[in-house]
Every structure is written in C-alpha cells, then in structure tokens.
Amino acid sequence: MSKILIRGAQVLGGEAQDVLIDGETIAEVGTNLSAEGAEVIDAAGRVLLPGLVDLHTHLREPGREDSETVLTGTRAAASGGYTAVFAMANTFPVADTAGVVEQVYRLGQEHGYCDVQPIGAVTVGLEGKQLAELGAMHESAAGVKVFSDDGKCVHDAVIMRRALEYVKAFGGVVAQHAQEPRLTEGAQMNEGVVSAELGLGGWPAVAEESIIARDVLLAEHVGSRVHICHLSTAGSVEIVRWAKSRGIDVTAEVTPHHLLLTDEMVRSYNPVYKVNPPLRTERDVMALREALADGTIDIVATDHAPHPHEDKDCEWAAAAMGMVGLETALAVVQQTMVETGLLDWAGVAERMSFAPARIGRLDNHGRPVSAGEPANLTLVDTSYRGVVDPAHFASRSRNTPYEGRELPGRVTHTFLRGRATVVDGKLA
Numbered sequence: 556m557s558k559i560l561i562r563g564a565q566v567l568g569g570e571a572q573d574v575l576i577d578g579e580t581i582a583e584v585g586t587n588l589s590a591e592g593a594e595v596i597d598a599a600g601r602v603l604l605p606g607l608v609d610l611h612t613h614l615r616e617p618g619r620e621d622s623e624t625v626l627t628g629t630r631a632a633a634s635g636g637y638t639a640v641f642a643m644a645n646t647f648p649v650a651d652t653a654g655v656v657e658q659v660y661r662l663g664q665e666h667g668y669c670d671v672q673p674i675g676a677v678t679v680g681l682e683g684k685q686l687a688e689l690g691a692m693h694e695s696a697a698g699v700k701v702f703s704d705d706g707k708c709v710h711d712a713v714i715m716r717r718a719l720e721y722v723k724a725f726g727g728v729v730a731q732h733a734q735e736p737r738l739t740e741g742a743q744m745n746e747g748v749v750s751a752e753l754g755l756g757g758w759p760a761v762a763e764e765s766i767i768a769r770d771v772l773l774a775e776h777v778g779s780r781v782h783i784c785h786l787s788t789a790g791s792v793e794i795v796r797w798a799k800s801r802g803i804d805v806t807a808e809v810t811p812h813h814l815l816l817t818d819e820m821v822r823s824y825n826p827v828y829k830v831n832p833p834l835r836t837e838r839d840v841m842a843l844r845e846a847l848a849d850g851t852i853d854i855v856a857t858d859h860a861p862h863p864h865e866d867k868d869c870e871w872a873a874a875a876m877g878m879v880g881l882e883t884a885l886a887v888v889q890q891t892m893v894e895t896g897l898l899d900w901a902g903v904a905e906r907m908s909f910a911p912a913r914i915g916r917l918d919n920h921g922r923p924v925s926a927g928e929p930a931n932l933t934l935v936d937t938s939y940r941g942v943v944d945p946a947h948f949a950s951r952s953r954n955t956p957y958e959g960r961e962l963p964g965r966v967t968h969t970f971l972r973g974r975a976t977v978v979d980g981k982l983a
C-alpha cells in the first residue's frame with residue numbers, strides 16, 4: 556500500500572499538522588513531514604477527525620433491499636465521514652441468531668466501504684417474549700456486544716432485567732428503544748399543542764421517560780450497562796443526568812434531527828418528518844443540545860432509517876417512520892453544536908467517534924489521531940456551504956428532511972485503514 560501525506564490539516568480542530576499514512580496505519584503526525592514517496596493532499600484550512608462511528612444505523616439487509624443494502628448503506632456512511640457503523644437488528648429475518656449477524660458482518664467486510672458491526676436482537680423476532688441467543692451471537696465471528704430490539708421497546712421488565720444480567724458476563728450492553736407501548740398506541744406525533752391543533756394521535760414524553768427511569772434503575776440493581784437510544788425529551792435528559800450523578804452505568808444518544816427539527820414541521824403534513832421517537836418541541840431541542848454539550852448525552856447516532864418512496868410519499872397516517880441521516884449528520888452537528896459555540900471539533904470527535912466506539916467496544920475505531928494508530932480518518936471542509944440535494948445521496952433511499960435546506964460543511968476525504976473510500980467528496 557502507498558503512502559499518503561495529509562498536509563496542514565487542523566487535527567481535531569487544533570493546530571495545523573501533517574499526517575502521514577503508511578499502509579493501514581498512521582506513521583507520523585507532525586509539522587513539515589517529508590512528502591517523499593507519498594501522495595499529497597493539501598488540507599490547509601480543513602479539519603481532520605477520527606473516522607466517525609455510528610452506533611445506530613439501519614442497513615435493511617437482509618429483507619428490505621429495496622430501501623437499502625449493506626453496500627449502499629456503507630457507501631452512504633463513507634460519504635458522511637463514517638468508518639464504522641453498528642447495524643440494527645430489525646431486518647427480515649431478524650438478526651437474532653449467529654447466522655444472521657455473521658452474514659451482515661461478512662457483507663460489510665466484503666464491500667469494504669466501512670466496517671459493519673451487527674447489533675443482535677434482545678428477544679426472538681423482536682417479540683419481547685423470549686431472550687434471543689445473546690451468547691451465541693457474542694461468540695460468533697461477528698463478536699456482537701450490543702443488543703437491541705430497536706424499533707420496539709423491550710417493555711417487559713423481567714426480560715429487560717435478564718438481558719442486562721446476561722450481557723454483563725461479557726461486557727455487553729443493551730441499547731433500549733424507550734417507548735412504553737401502551738402509552739403510544741395510535742401515536743402519530745409528539746403529544747402537545749401541535750398534535751391537539753392537528754388532531755393527530757399524541758406521543759407523550761412520559762412514554763419515553765418512564766422506560767428510561769425504569770431501565771436505569773434496573774441497570775443499577777443488576778450492576779450492568781444500559782444505553783438509551785435516540786433520547787428526545789427534556790425530561791429524559793433530567794433522568795439520565797440524575798442516573799449518572801448516582802453512578803449508574805448509563806449512556807445515551809441523540810440523533811441529528813432531534814438537535815435541529817421540531818414538531819412545528821408536522822404542520823406541513825409532509826411524512827418526511829414522521830419519525831420514531833417523534834420530533835419534539837423547541838424546548839426539548841435546546842435541552843438536548845445542552846445535554847450533548849455537557850456530556851449528559853454521550854454521543855450523536857444517526858438512526859439512519861431508509862424507506863422507499865412508496866412508504867413515505869403517502870398520507871401522514873399511512874407513512875413509515877424514519878429518516879435517512881448518514882450523509883447529513885456531521886453537517887447538522889456543525890450547524891447546531893459547533894456554529895452555536897456549544898461544542899468544539901474535539902468535542903465532536905468525542906461524541907461522534909471516540910465515545911460511540913467505546914460504548915460499542917469497537918477496539919480499532921475511535922482511536923486518537925497519532926502515530927501507530929489505524930488510519931481511520933475523515934477530512935472536513937468546514938467552510939463549505941451547500942444546499943442538500945438527495946439526488947446525490949449514496950443511500951438507496953431519499954427520505955431526508957433536509958432537502959433544499961442549506962447545511963454547512965462537507966466531507967472531502969474518508970480513509971478506512973489507510974484506503975480512501977471518499978476522495979474530493981466523491982466515493983472512491
């Protein structure tokens with residue numbers, strides 16, 4: 556493999572430095588490094604980050620290849636600056652056996668755009684009744700350490716307790732989709748002023764908060780680790796903050812769309828804004844930003860949820876829930892967190908690379924940008940301004956809420972173990 560010299564990049568937003576990649580690793584970081592025998596990328600003015608890691612991606616393969624595949628989803632991930640994604644288990648068949656998780660893992664390896672770490676289902680068929688083969692999935696070639704019934708809540712407290720006890724043996728984590736099912740029957744959007752005016756079924760904040768409260772207490776009781784998926788309300792933030800202050804081993808994620816969009820968007824009746832959990836109020840959005848800034852919320856995760864045109868381009872009540880997010884996540888974080896002064900680029904690296912890799916126990920990602928480390932890197936032109944055009948997406952689906960919206964920043968290069976997956980903003 557050849558040498559690549561990234562010249563004059565602001566590493567994690569700091570001082571300009573040169574980074575020399577030799578083969579699969581970072582050989583040297585410094586100033587005025589020799590370019591001898593190396594391809595040179597002039598990165599003056601750009602920010603160099605560790606390759607991003609997404610703890611919450613829906614790749615849809617197997618079973619819904621009309622919306623996304625491991626190939627198209629990982630190409631979208633690379634375009635967005637990611638070098639690793641965790642693939643959610645709600646596929647068809649469900650990823651509840653060693654066979655399915657190994658299949659997804661191998662497809663990621665074969666395609667080579669980013670590493671795919673499968674998430675295993677907590678319960679058989681996501682039905683919430685019987686624990687899946689957590690041990691067998693962990694022992695498999697995929698080495699599963701994160702388990703989730705995402706899309707559905709593990710609502711039975713006894714099942715949740717058993718799952719937390721089980722994964723504790725090998726340092727695993729249960730990632731909970733916090734949604735009390737009885738409180739959200741028929742729910743179409745956030746319960747509040749807007750839902751009352753529009754006459755749409757309301758999704759109360761307490762449906763999320765009550766499960767988070769229960770699960771942090773269960774995690775404390777059994778001494779295990781719990782991760783809260785796509786936290787979306789100000790009240791959820793308060794519960795996680797309390798749990799952390801008490802020493803409970805809880806981590807939490809927020810999606811880019813919950814950092815930017817509110818339930819006011821639903822007035823358009825455009826199903827592109829229909830998502831689970833629903834878009835909340837301005838007050839919630841501001842609380843989520845503050846919590847991400849102060850570390851109460853550990854990471855940003857995309858909940859990239861591709862859907863084909865026919866599942867989204869229909870009336871609100873019939874539409875599927877979810878949005879694509881891999882290709883716009885960093886731009887939304889730049890706008891909502893960096894350009895508001897809440898977070899610097901080192902903070903972005905922590906929340907979009909270091910911490911998600913740590914939570915998912917992915918050893919070779921989320922590593923420092925220093926000599927001897929794997930060359931998983933993302934180069935960002937932060938001065939770029941552009942309008943989002945989903946026609947240019949690598950994802951197979953187009954259900955983005957940002958079409959026609961100006962967002963800052965552009966990933967110009969992504970490197971996976973020293974190999975460029977994105978060059979000058981285009982897939983390699």
Ligand SMILES: [Zn+2]
Nearest residue numbers: 705706732784
């Ligand atoms: Zn979910």
